[in-house]
Amino acid sequence: MVAYLLARLGGGAVSVALLLVVVHGLVAAAPGDPLVALLGPGILGLPEAQRERMRIEAGLDRPWPQQAAAYLGAVLRGDLGTSRRSGRPVADELRGRLPATVALAAAALTLALALGLIVGVAAAAFARSWLDPLLTGALLLGAAVPVYWTGLLLLYAFSLALGWLPASGGGGWRHLLLPALSLGLASAAPLARVTRAALLDALAAPHVVAARARGLSRPSVLLRHGLRNALAPVVTVAAIDLGRMLGGVVFVEAVFGWPGLGHLAVDAILARDLALVQGVVLVTAVAVLALGLLVDLTYLRLDPRVRYR
Amino acid sequence: MTGAPAARPGRRRRLHPSGVVGATLLAVLLVATLLAPWLSPRGPTEVDLRRRLQPPSWNEPLGTDELGRSTLARALHAGRVSLWVAVVTVLAAAAAGGALGLLAGAAPGRLDGLLMRLVDALLICPPLLLALVIVGALGPGLWPAAIALAVAETPVFARLVRSVILTTRELPYVEAAVASGARPRRVLLRHVLPAATGVVVVQATVTMGFVVVALAGLGFLGLGVQPPTADWGDMLARARHHLPAAPWLMLAPGAAITAAVLGANLLGDALRDALADRAGAGGGARLARRAPVARGAGVPGHRRPG
Numbered sequence: 255m256v257a258y259l260l261a262r263l264g265g266g267a268v269s270v271a272l273l274l275v276v277v278h279g280l281v282a283a284a285p286g287d288p289l290v291a292l293l294g295p296g297i298l299g300l301p302e303a304q305r306e307r308m309r310i311e312a313g314l315d316r317p318w319p320q321q322a323a324a325y326l327g328a329v330l331r332g333d334l335g336t337s338r339r340s341g342r343p344v345a346d347e348l349r350g351r352l353p354a355t356v357a358l359a360a361a362a363l364t365l366a367l368a369l370g371l372i373v374g375v376a377a378a379a380f381a382r383s384w385l386d387p388l389l390t391g392a393l394l395l396g397a398a399v400p401v402y403w404t405g406l407l408l409l410y411a412f413s414l415a416l417g418w419l420p421a422s423g424g425g426g427w428r429h430l431l432l433p434a435l436s437l438g439l440a441s442a443a444p445l446a447r448v449t450r451a452a453l454l455d456a457l458a459a460p461h462v463v464a465a466r467a468r469g470l471s472r473p474s475v476l477l478r479h480g481l482r483n484a485l486a487p488v489v490t491v492a493a494i495d496l497g498r499m500l501g502g503v504v505f506v507e508a509v510f511g512w513p514g515l516g517h518l519a520v521d522a523i524l525a526r527d528l529a530l531v532q533g534v535v536l537v538t539a540v541a542v543l544a545l546g547l548l549v550d551l552t553y554l555r556l557d558p559r560v561r562y563r
Numbered sequence: 564m565t566g567a568p569a570a571r572p573g574r575r576r577r578l579h580p581s582g583v584v585g586a587t588l589l590a591v592l593l594v595a596t597l598l599a600p601w602l603s604p605r606g607p608t609e610v611d612l613r614r615r616l617q618p619p620s621w622n623e624p625l626g627t628d629e630l631g632r633s634t635l636a637r638a639l640h641a642g643r644v645s646l647w648v649a650v651v652t653v654l655a656a657a658a659a660g661g662a663l664g665l666l667a668g669a670a671p672g673r674l675d676g677l678l679m680r681l682v683d684a685l686l687i688c689p690p691l692l693l694a695l696v697i698v699g700a701l702g703p704g705l706w707p708a709a710i711a712l713a714v715a716e717t718p719v720f721a722r723l724v725r726s727v728i729l730t731t732r733e734l735p736y737v738e739a740a741v742a743s744g745a746r747p748r749r750v751l752l753r754h755v756l757p758a759a760t761g762v763v764v765v766q767a768t769v770t771m772g773f774v775v776v777a778l779a780g781l782g783f784l785g786l787g788v789q790p791p792t793a794d795w796g797d798m799l800a801r802a803r804h805h806l807p808a809a810p811w812l813m814l815a816p817g818a819a820i821t822a823a824v825l826g827a828n829l830l831g832d833a834l835r836d837a838l839a840d841r842a843g844a845g846g847g848a849r850l851a852r853r854a855p856v857a858r859g860a861g862v863p864g865h866r867r868p869g
Contacts, residue, residue, distance in 0.1 A: 266687075280697055
């Protein structure tokens with residue numbers, strides 16, 4: 255188990271390093287003077303000799319592999335560079351924004367899981383009634399609505415028309431509710447579809463028929479014998495969804511002015527603040543890997559047959 | 564219009580009706596955007612400051628924006644750009660990813676290992692973030708956004724094609740082709756690669772929906788199509804600014820994106836089911852059914868039933 259964990263962590267570290275090198279390469283290959291990209295167009299007014307000195311200081315006179323290696327080395331020492339936009343260390347910028355995004359993602363995932371499980375179980379429980387096609391259709395539609403449009407519709411309904419919740423900005427749970435709901439609704443639809451399919455599969459198993467035959471109540475059969483065995487695929491989809499949700503965070507934070515990492519990434523890109531962009535990629539990649547590991551460990555609890563070596 | 568014929572004996576018609584609905588939805592959208600110049604009341608960039616932020620009316624079925632431009636004309640012309648660019652983007656990602664997957668699947672172990680490490684590294688970054696980084700490097704615009712999304716989706720296709728090639732290579736009919744003296748190149752391109760067509764088409768259909776959303780999303784953030792060219796995302800960003808006064812502005816672009824994604828998802832799901840049926844009936848490609856598999860379950864020695 256320990257060896258397995260170490261191997262996973264090692265493999266993950268190699269992947270993150272590779273990703274950072276690729277992103278660094280993409281940025282280096284971008285058209286235009288990298289020094290301008292690093293320090294802003296303001297330096298074009300400086301004399302040539304001074305610019306050359308800055309170029310050497312920034313290490314931009316060296317070949318790209320050396321630059322990439324130097325960047326990776328700095329990241330390993332915990333130095334993510336300096337944000338051009340604010341002049342502050344990238345690590346500080348990220349640390350300032352991370353809690354808001356973690357809160358948003360956690361709230362959204364909780365909502366998505368609750369809603370997805372309830373709707374999925376309902377659709378499976380009423381699989382032979384008029385309710386199932388209705389729910390399935392709603393889920394198909396729900397999965398197709400882009401998250402930023404959901405955001406705009408909720409924004410209009412709950413903060414502009416009804417005036418119940420604030421429209422924009424960060425703060426307490428009242429600010430969090432609408433962004434989390436937009437993001438959660440987008441993820442709930444695929445979760446509910448998987449829950450329904452997995453539960454229907456599980457309910458067809460012989461032990462479920464046996465449980466019914468023994469006279470157990472319907473809810474008990476559905477939840478204890480069906481859902482218990484349907485949870486593994488649901489967790490897998492939840493994890494994949496979380497990755498996609500982290501992408502959607504960018505849009506939701508833009509709609510609601512939520513001061514998180516997604517907002518930071520867009521601001522950084524608009525300002526061509528590339529050190530900051532790379533920082534956001536690093537944090538996201540580590541988060542995705544950590545979630546993947548968490549999911550695999552969850553299987554241990556959900557399915558006693560699973561063993562990791 | 565001819566309805567779908569009843570299942571003919573002897574030949575299997577496997578596309579679920581929902582797939583037909585999806586295909587129709589996509590076709591209607593594509594045709595409507597092609598006919599945009601004839602369906603629009605005015606040009607999409609025609610400004611009329613006397614008619615700003617007007618609600619829907621007989622002349623302007625979807626109202627006008629803050630510059631008095633026709634929302635109907637802009638929604639139609641935006642689709643004309645977005646949908647076709649999305650098609651090109653998906654084709655490019657499928658071609659590039661397919662080539663990479665073919666190379667990795669056919670190459671000796673070391674190159675394969677290297678390529679797949681790279682693909683796995685790219686896959687831990689959400690496609691949208693990867694696209695954002697590339698747009699950041701290239702600068703905003705329609706084609707930078709399209710290139711970024713194509714690159715961001717390429718790893719998915721590479722993994723998919725490689726996995727099909729690795730499983731197909733072991734099938735008896737490929738062995739028969741080798742035994743009958745076909746050269747490796749011919750075996751790979753004529754016998755093994757076609758087995759990947761089905762899964763690639765399914766993946767491309769589903770990816771199409773994602774690309775439409777992401778392309779409009781980049782426009783929404785100001786990183787995609789640049790004004791004054793009409794774009795669904797840009798229309799939504801403007802609608803947000805005028806939300807209290809003109810809520811109708813956000814309806815058309817949002818509904819258009821939703822319809823495109825719904826069409827792509829319905830068609831993709833139906834194609835996947837049809838393909839799985841064919842494989843189940845003893846057809847060529849051996850496919851993984853839709854049930855998700857534990858991460859890393861394919862790695863030997865990784866997971867052991869106790």
